[in-house]
Amino acid sequence: MTPAARLRGLRPDWLSDPKVWRTEILAGLVVALALIPEAISFSIIAGVDPAIGLFASFTMAVVISIVGGRRAMISAATGAVALVIAPLNREHGLGHLVAAVILAGVFQIVLGALGVAKLMRFVPRSVMVGFVNALAVLIFLTQVPEMHDVPWPVYPLLIGGLALMVFLPRITTAVPAPLVSIAVLTVITVAAGIAVPTVGDKGDLPSALPAPGLPDVPFTMDTLTTIAPYALAMALVGLMESLMTAKLVDDITDTHSSKTRESIGQGIANIVTGFFGGMGGCAMIGQTMINVRVSGARTRLSTFLAGAFLMVLCIVCGPVVSDIPMAALVAVMVMVSFATFDWHSIAPKTLKRMPAGEITVMVVTVVCVIATHNLAVGVVAGTVTAIVIFARRVAHLAHVTSVTDPDGSQVVYSVTGELFFASSNDLVGQFDYAGDPDTVVIDLTAAHIWDASSVAALDAIETKYGRRGKTVEIIGLNKPSARIHEKLSGELTGSH
Numbered sequence: 001m002t003p004a005a006r007l008r009g010l011r012p013d014w015l016s017d018p019k020v021w022r023t024e025i026l027a028g029l030v031v032a033l034a035l036i037p038e039a040i041s042f043s044i045i046a047g048v049d050p051a052i053g054l055f056a057s058f059t060m061a062v063v064i065s066i067v068g069g070r071r072a073m074i075s076a077a078t079g080a081v082a083l084v085i086a087p088l089n090r091e092h093g094l095g096h097l098v099a100a101v102i103l104a105g106v107f108q109i110v111l112g113a114l115g116v117a118k119l120m121r122f123v124p125r126s127v128m129v130g131f132v133n134a135l136a137v138l139i140f141l142t143q144v145p146e147m148h149d150v151p152w153p154v155y156p157l158l159i160g161g162l163a164l165m166v167f168l169p170r171i172t173t174a175v176p177a178p179l180v181s182i183a184v185l186t187v188i189t190v191a192a193g194i195a196v197p198t199v200g201d202k203g204d205l206p207s208a209l210p211a212p213g214l215p216d217v218p219f220t221m222d223t224l225t226t227i228a229p230y231a232l233a234m235a236l237v238g239l240m241e242s243l244m245t246a247k248l249v250d251d252i253t254d255t256h257s258s259k260t261r262e263s264i265g266q267g268i269a270n271i272v273t274g275f276f277g278g279m280g281g282c283a284m285i286g287q288t289m290i291n292v293r294v295s296g297a298r299t300r301l302s303t304f305l306a307g308a309f310l311m312v313l314c315i316v317c318g319p320v321v322s323d324i325p326m327a328a329l330v331a332v333m334v335m336v337s338f339a340t341f342d343w344h345s346i347a348p349k350t351l352k353r354m355p356a357g358e359i360t361v362m363v364v365t366v367v368c369v370i371a372t373h374n375l376a377v378g379v380v381a382g383t384v385t386a387i388v389i390f391a392r393r394v395a396h397l398a399h400v401t402s403v404t405d406p407d408g409s410q411v412v413y414s415v416t417g418e419l420f421f422a423s424s425n426d427l428v429g430q431f432d433y434a435g436d437p438d439t440v441v442i443d444l445t446a447a448h449i450w451d452a453s454s455v456a457a458l459d460a461i462e463t464k465y466g467r468r469g470k471t472v473e474i475i476g477l478n479k480p481s482a483r484i485h486e487k488l489s490g491e492l493t494g495s496h
Contacts, residue, residue, distance in 0.1 A: 020299065027295030028305025031074055031287050033179050035061075035310050036321065038287070038336070039077045040199055041329045045142045046082035046279050047089045048097070050199060051206040053077040054314050056278030059210070061307025063269040065300045069261030070246040072253075072297045074287040074306055075269060079139050079336070080237050081280050083373060088230040095216035100227040100234065101280035102215065105270030107235035112263030120243050120259070126358045127382035128244065129345045130365025134378055136341035137370055139333055146197075146330045153194050154327045161185050161331030173294065178332045185328040186320075199329070200322035206314055210276040233377075235267075238282035240379060242266050245283035249292055286336065357389040391422040398423035398447070400430040410439035416446040419454035427457045433464045440465055445476030455488040 035057050043053030057076035064075040089097040147158065164181040189196060199205075217223050246262050270280045291297045291306070314321065344350055351359060364385045369378030398417030405411070413431065417423060431440075442461070449455065462472045477485060 021301075023296050024299055024301040025305060027291050027297035027302040029309050030175075030295055031291050031302065031306040032309030032313060034287055034290055035074075035076055035306065036313060037178060037182050037324070037329050037332050038079075038284075039310070040202075040321075040324075041333045042077045042079050042082040043279065044146075044202055044329075045079060045139075046086045046097070048094060048279055049204065050202055051204065051314075052094070052277065052279045053082075054206060054310065055210045055276055056273050056281050058307045058311045059273040059276050059278050060269045060281045061303055061310070063272045064265055065303035065307070067261075067268045068265035068300075068303075069258035069263075070249055070283075071255075071257070071300050072288075072292050072302055073242075073245060073249050073262075073283055074291050074303055075242065075266065075281055075283045076287065076307075077279055077281040078238075078241065078284055079142075079333075080135055080241050081234055081282055083135075083138050083142070084234045084237055085230055085279065087373070088227065092226060096223070096227055097279060098215040098274050098277055099217045099223065100231040101278065102271050102274035103224075103227055103231035104234040104238065104280060105267040105272075105274060107232055108239055108267030108270060109264050110267075111235060111239060112260055112265075112267060115260065116239060117243055117259030117263050120240070120247075123240070123379065123383055124358075124361060124386045126361040127365050127379055127386060129342050130362040130382050131240070131369070131379055133341055133345065133362070134366045134369035136337045137366070138373065139340065140337040141370075143330050143333050143337075146326055151196050153189075154196050154325075157185050157189070157194075157196065157325060157327035158331050158334075160188075161328050162335060165331065165335045178335065181331060182324055182328040185331075186324050189325045190323050194325075197326040198322065199324045199326065201326070205318040205321055206311075207318060208315065209311065210278070212275045213277065215274065234270075234280060236379070238266055238270070238280070239263055241285070242283035245285050245288055248285065249288060252292055253298065286339070357386075357393070361386045361389065391420075394418050394420075394423065398427065400427065402432075404437070408437055410441060411436045412441040412443055414443045414446065418450060419444075419447055419457070420450040421453035424451075424454040424457040427454075428460050428464075431461055431464070433468060433470075436465070436470065438470050440470055440472045442472060442474045443476045444474060444481065447476075447481070448478065449481035449484055451484075452488055455485055458485070459489055 036054070039053040039057040040050040043050045046053070054077075060075045060077070064073075068075065085097050085100060088100055147154070161181045161184075164184060165177040168177040168180055188194070189198075242262060243259055246257050246259060250257055266282060273280055287306070291302055295302070297303075345362065361382050365378045365382030367378075368381040372378070394417075398415070398419060400413055400415050402411055402413045415427070419427065442458070449458075458474065465472050474485070
């Protein structure tokens with residue numbers, strides 16, 4: 001291969017194919033337009049000026065387009081992150097929030113390097129469903145204050161915005177329905193001079209690019225202990241949502257992505273965002289679907305341009321954006337919450353078919369998230385609940401049956417099932433130590449030893465028979481079980 005041919009092979013698709021180039025640019029523009037209302041809405045959820053969320057969306061998208069592991073995926077300020085850090089901003093101010101974003105990025109890099117992406121396979125589907133449903137409920141609840149004690153025109157505007165987003169996609173999907181809804185409601189309120197709360201009432205939009213700087217906090221251990229819990233929660237929530245979105249894009253595009261690189265990339269993007277005064281973020285499922293499924297984008301260019309176009313629109317069109325009525329954004333967020341919720345998961349037909357344990361895990365996840373307003377707590381609680389339910393279910397699959405020789409010289413116990421801490425605790429009580437003959441055979445052909453608890457249980461059985469002068473022979477161990485039994489047997493108690 002000639003050097004020129006090798007160089008052509010290294011060039012991105014969008015440089016070598018004009019059709020791809022056009023698709024990526026248009027996709028980036030559409031996503032940027034759709035990002036503006038959500039970034040502002042998530043800023044309000046976090047309790048910061050709209051500029052903070054817009055800066056975060058700009059820096060997250062631009063940086064992740066370079067260092068991320070999943071091409072064409074959109075990362076920006078998100079509701080999940082906003083919900084986690086809102087209490088920190090409310091109690092300690094913007095400086096602590098920005099410091100937490102930087103620390104969360106460090107946590108994500110460390111977790112990514114340690115292979116946390118591989119742990120996602122241990123998060124059950126019922127926890128994922130509960131996670132999504134809880135996120136939807138929290139987003140809706142954060143909009144309730146914007147619908148309380150407001151001028152009466154807010155309500156017809158809200159209803160009109162929802163109607164547009166419901167019915168417009170049935171006519172055309174050429175332009176995002178949320179964007180049309182916002183534009184229409186803005187024109188109506190400005191043209192008719194309707195006095196309702198607007199985006200400008202929440203804070204000034206940026207008029208220039210963000211400048212890097214250190215967070216305005218004392219660099220002390222007290223500051224670190226204050227921000228660390230929020231930073232860890234943000235890191236976990238951000239990674240969960242990003243890895244879930246990356247897996248979804250993998251399935252849609254039939255391509256593979258590096259989840260470890262994505263985890264580390266999210267950390268780098270959040271660190272950069274923090275130093276530029278942004279509120280942090282993670283992958284966005286909704287905007288990613290607009291980019292990949294609706295617009296057909298497949299490269300990093302669309303992600304980069306989404307961030308770049310976003311900042312250009314804000315700086316050039318800032319006065320127009322400031323006139324957007326809050327009712328329009330509330331309508332968008334209500335639609336986001338309804339679209340995010342997995343309604344199929346609570347349909348009567350689904351609940352009838354779903355095992356009680358799966359429903360319990362989903363409910364525990366949702367309840368814990370709503371009670372704590374912390375998505376990470378809900379995911380951990382749901383996963384632990386799922387592990388306990390699974391352990392109890394598997395523990396009951398271990399059975400012991402005995403057959404005594406006709407001459408009464410020996411008894412053979414056949415053990416069937418998985419032997420681990422939950423099932424092996426009951427194993428010791430299933431043998432007749434006093435009544436059995438002098439020779440006892442334990443057949444583990446149909447069993448598997450998983451942990452030290454099982455080896456300790458077998459040792460205890462041998463000890464109990466040994467005190468009565470009886471011998472025990474263990475047979476039928478498969479290779480992995482034989483290795484762990486040989487390594488640990490006789491080493492787990494001080495009596496040996």
